[in-house]
Each structure stands twice: as structure tokens, then as C-alpha cells.
Amino acid sequence: MWFKKKKKEAEKFPTKDISLEEVRSAIHEYSKDLPPNIPLKILIKDDLSLDYTLLAPILKAIPAKKYYMSKETYDLFEDKDKHIAQALDQVQRAVDQYIAQKKELPIIDYDPYRKVSFFKLEQLNLIKERLEMDFYITDQEQLVTTIKPK
Template identity: 85%
Template sequence: MWFKKRKDKKEKFPTKAISLEEVRSAIHTYSKDLPPNIPLKILIQDDLSLDYTLLAPILKAIPEKNYYMSKETYDLFEEEDKHIAHALDQVQQAVDQYIAQTKELPVIDHDPYRKVNFFKLEQLNLINERPEMDFYITDQEQLVTTEKPK
């Protein structure tokens, strides 16, 4: 029996301008085909940039710009806002640890917006420095967001 050597053909994709919304749509499409035991985090590299080798077949291109995604909340950001993705991850991890330790939310008491109280996180040494923006805890799965609830 003769076996043909399989050639690994890596398709080459052009680099072009791709909007944040197009990338977000490609991520959504990609996530629909993921097996349930594989987290969306596989798209996110250590520096929080996206792995375009996985998205290129959907986008039919490689984006000219880098996009960044929070590993904790899956929020997507452009290059100039990548610091927000890093801050989201830091604060989300601290909030999760605070809840695990105290069984309560680290929010300002009686705050209807559920603003994260950095002082409470600092008291348990869960953050080293305060981010330069406000964060709020959503009703959904106690995720952290930068958007103030209405």
C-alpha cells in the first residue's frame, strides 16, 4: 500500500483593514463552532491580542490593526484601548477572589450602580494599584464592566 505524504497547506490570507465589528462578528461565528469544553480564551494570546490564524479563515484576511480581548470578560478593544482589557482582567480576578473570600460583592455600600470599591480589594491585597477608571459589577454572572449601568 502506498501512502501519499500529506502536505500541510496553510492558506495565505491578505492583510487588510477590518473593523472592530467585523472582528467581533468573526469571533461570534468562530465561537458557535467551538466544542463546549473549549473556552473562547484559545483565541487570546498572552499579550491579550487575538490569534488571527484562527479567525483569518472566517475574515478571509488578517486585520491590519491589532485587536485585544479580555480573557475574563471577552470584551474586545482596539490597540489604543488595550490597557482597558488588561485592567478588566486584573479587576475581574480580584472581584472573583473577593467574592470567594467574603461571600459578598466588593461594592460601595448601598450603591445602586454596583461600583467596584477598590479600597475593599486593597484591604485583602487583591490589587496592587488602582486602575484609572471606574468599574461596575453587572447582574449577569457578576462580570466587571467599565460601562455605568443606566
């Protein structure tokens, strides 16, 4: 019953072009009203696309483009960068498992940028293959990012 109501509410809104920044702002607005025990992950479908039915009341529309969000880091991406959201989730889970097992960060030794060491993750069988991009661990909650620190 609840799902049908949610779907009908979303049908009230027109489909239109909405920028990444507008979607990011709507997500921020939506998160302000979430109870503390409800994670932001409820906005993210299994394929990492956003559930627009939850954002439509804020956006006053349904985005024409698909946007994707990492379930682990909450980074937002356009359709063309969906693979980055998937990679972030994969690497973040591996990094979290490595930290839990080794009690240290899986970074390249002496790297001032805290670049993730795929070699260290492979040694514990936490990843199956090396990805084509670099990942770094931030100071903030040991989150993985593709942005090289300055």
C-alpha cells in the first residue's frame, strides 16, 4: 500500500533536466529531515541509481537523467560515471575490511597522499582485480576518494 502511494506521488511531478548540483542540494535537504537511525542509503537503489520518488517533492520534478550514488561514500555521479560509484563501493568495502583485520590503513608505504595499495588489498583477497584509477584515503572517517589530496 505504501509503495503505491509513493509511486502515485512521484507521478504528480514532471520530468525535466535537473543538474547534478540541484540533485546534490535536494539530497542534502532530504537528509536534514531523516531520523538519526535512518541512513541516507534509503535513497539509493540496488543498481546505485537514486530513488527519485523520495527526492521529487523537493525537486518539484523527476530528473530526466539518471544519477548514481556510492552507498559507501555517498558521492554522486552522472550516468557516464556510474562505474566510479561502483568502484568506490568496492574499494571502500575492501579498505574497511583491511582496517578491521590489520588495524592499519592499506596505503602505499610512505605515500604522503595516502594512496590505496591494491597490493595490500590483494594479499588479503579483499579485491579480485586492480582498478584502472587511483584511490586515496581521506582524513575524514577514512573514506575512499578518487580525488588526489593537495
